[in-house]
Amino acid sequence: MDLSYILNELGEDREQYFRAISPPIMQTSNFAFKKVDELRKVFEDEFSTYLYSRGLNPTVDILRQKLAALDEAEDCLVFNSGASAIFASVFSNVQSGDHIVSVRNPYTWAQKMFDNILPRFGISTTYIDGTNIENFERAILPNTRIIYLESPNSWDFVLQDLQAVADLARAENIITICDNSYCTPLYQRPIAMGIDMVLQSATKFIGGHSDVVAGVLSGTRQMMKKIFDNELLNMGNGITPFNAWLLIRGLRTLPVRLERISATTIKVVEYLKNHPQVEEVIFPFDPSFPQYDLARKQMTGACGLLTIVMNAEKMQQIVTFCESLRHILMAVSWGGHESLAIPRCASILPENFDAGNRAHKMIRFYVGLEDPDYLIADFEQAFAKSR
Known part of the structure; x- marks a missing residue:
C-alpha cells in the first residue's frame, strides 16, 4: 500500500x-x-x-x-x-x-x-x-x-x-x-x-x-x-x-520530519565524533557502531537519537555542559520539533559517580527540526564552559 x-x-x-x-x-x-x-x-x-x-x-x-x-x-x-x-x-x-x-x-x-x-x-x-x-x-x-x-x-x-x-x-x-x-x-x-x-x-x-x-x-x-x-x-x-x-x-508530516531530522543528525554526529571532549558517539548508522551491519540489514533509517560518552573526570563537567545548553532542552522523551538532552548522571548520586564507568558519562541527545549549524553552535559554547 x-x-x-x-x-x-x-x-x-x-x-x-x-x-x-x-x-x-x-x-x-x-x-x-x-x-x-x-x-x-x-x-x-x-x-x-x-x-x-x-x-x-x-x-x-x-x-x-x-x-x-x-x-x-x-x-x-x-x-x-x-x-x-x-x-x-x-x-x-x-x-x-x-x-x-x-x-x-x-x-x-x-x-x-x-x-x-x-x-x-x-x-x-x-x-x-x-x-x-x-x-x-x-x-x-x-x-x-x-x-x-x-x-x-x-x-x-x-x-x-x-x-x-x-x-x-x-x-x-x-x-x-x-x-x-x-x-x-x-x-x-x-x-x-x-x-x-x-x-x-x-x-x-x-x-x-x-x-x-x-x-x-x-x-x-x-x-x-x-x-x-x-x-x-x-x-x-x-x-x-x-x-x-x-x-x-x-x-x-511524518516522512518529511524524519527526512529532515535524519539529515541533521548525520551532521551533528560528524561534529561530535571530532570533538576532543567526546570519547565516543553511539549511533546505529555510524560505521563505528558495533552492530552497524545488522542495523543496515533490518533498518532503513536511523534518526534523531544518539548518545555520547563525554570525556569527563568529574560529574560536574557533565552537569555544567548540560546546564549551559541554551537551545537544546534538558528533558525526557523525543520525537518532537525540539532538540533535547538527558544526562545519565541525572539518575546517579554525585558520590556514586565513577569516571571509569562508561554509562555514567553518557548523554543522550535527540536532534529535532532546528538548523544543524544552530545546534552545533549550542554544543560548542556548552563544551567551552565545561572544560
Missing part, C-alpha cells in the same frame, strides 16, 4: 463528513441505537461497532487503520501511553507460573512491570544480552510464553536480529513482542520479519509535536480483539478522540 495513500486517505470517507479535508473529532462518550436487537449484538461483540468510546470510536478508527497499514499488520490498538501498550501486550499473554525472556535494560516502565508487578502473579523474567541468538536459546524454559525485544534500545541502541529471534520463537511456540519506538514503521517493520506484535510510543515521532501521549500495538486481528475484549476495556486505557486526531495530524 502506498505510503502517501496511507497517510492522506486511508480510513477517511470525506463524503460522510461534509467533504472536510481534516476528519472530525467524534468527541462523544456514547452511541445510540434504535433497535434492541442491534444493541444486543454489540453487547455480544463490542469490537464489531461503536457502543462506548472507552472501546471503539470513529476518529480513533481512522488512526487505527493508518497505523496498522504502516506496520503491515492486520489490526492495531491505540492506548493512552506507550507504557499502557507494553502492559497490555504482555499481560494478555501470560498467566500465573509463566516465564518471560526479555532483553536487558528495556524501557523503564517495561522493566518495572517485569520486576515489580508480574512477580505478584508468579510470573518470572530472565534478562539477556540480546545481541546473540544463542542467549535466547539458553534462556528459554518449558514455561516461556513471551520473548520481549527492544530494537534499538533507547540509550545504547543495542539491536536484536529480529528475523532470527522470530524464527526461534515460532519453532518454540513463543509469542514475540518488539518495541519499535526508535525507528517507527517507516524505518523498521518487525512484523514483516516474523515478530508477532510490534509496539511503539506514539508520543514520539508519530505525534511529532510534543503535545500528546499515546502508544500503539499492532498484530493480527485475533490478537488485537483478545486484548480489546479484556485488557483495554477493563483497564480503560484507550486513547481519547482528540488525541487520536492529533496523531492523525502528526502522521501527515
Whole structure:
C-alpha cells in the first residue's frame, strides 16, 4: 500500500463528513441505537461497532487503520501511553507460573512491570544480552510464553536480529513482542520479519509535536480483539478522540520530519565524533557502531537519537555542559520539533559517580527540526564552559 495513500486517505470517507479535508473529532462518550436487537449484538461483540468510546470510536478508527497499514499488520490498538501498550501486550499473554525472556535494560516502565508487578502473579523474567541468538536459546524454559525485544534500545541502541529471534520463537511456540519506538514503521517493520506484535510510543515521532501521549500495538486481528475484549476495556486505557486526531495530524508530516531530522543528525554526529571532549558517539548508522551491519540489514533509517560518552573526570563537567545548553532542552522523551538532552548522571548520586564507568558519562541527545549549524553552535559554547 502506498505510503502517501496511507497517510492522506486511508480510513477517511470525506463524503460522510461534509467533504472536510481534516476528519472530525467524534468527541462523544456514547452511541445510540434504535433497535434492541442491534444493541444486543454489540453487547455480544463490542469490537464489531461503536457502543462506548472507552472501546471503539470513529476518529480513533481512522488512526487505527493508518497505523496498522504502516506496520503491515492486520489490526492495531491505540492506548493512552506507550507504557499502557507494553502492559497490555504482555499481560494478555501470560498467566500465573509463566516465564518471560526479555532483553536487558528495556524501557523503564517495561522493566518495572517485569520486576515489580508480574512477580505478584508468579510470573518470572530472565534478562539477556540480546545481541546473540544463542542467549535466547539458553534462556528459554518449558514455561516461556513471551520473548520481549527492544530494537534499538533507547540509550545504547543495542539491536536484536529480529528475523532470527522470530524464527526461534515460532519453532518454540513463543509469542514475540518488539518495541519499535526508535525507528517507527517507516524505518523498521518487525512484523514483516516474523515478530508477532510490534509496539511503539506514539508520543514520539508519530505525534511529532510534543503535545500528546499515546502508544500503539499492532498484530493480527485475533490478537488485537483478545486484548480489546479484556485488557483495554477493563483497564480503560484507550486513547481519547482528540488525541487520536492529533496523531492523525502528526502522521501527515511524518516522512518529511524524519527526512529532515535524519539529515541533521548525520551532521551533528560528524561534529561530535571530532570533538576532543567526546570519547565516543553511539549511533546505529555510524560505521563505528558495533552492530552497524545488522542495523543496515533490518533498518532503513536511523534518526534523531544518539548518545555520547563525554570525556569527563568529574560529574560536574557533565552537569555544567548540560546546564549551559541554551537551545537544546534538558528533558525526557523525543520525537518532537525540539532538540533535547538527558544526562545519565541525572539518575546517579554525585558520590556514586565513577569516571571509569562508561554509562555514567553518557548523554543522550535527540536532534529535532532546528538548523544543524544552530545546534552545533549550542554544543560548542556548552563544551567551552565545561572544560
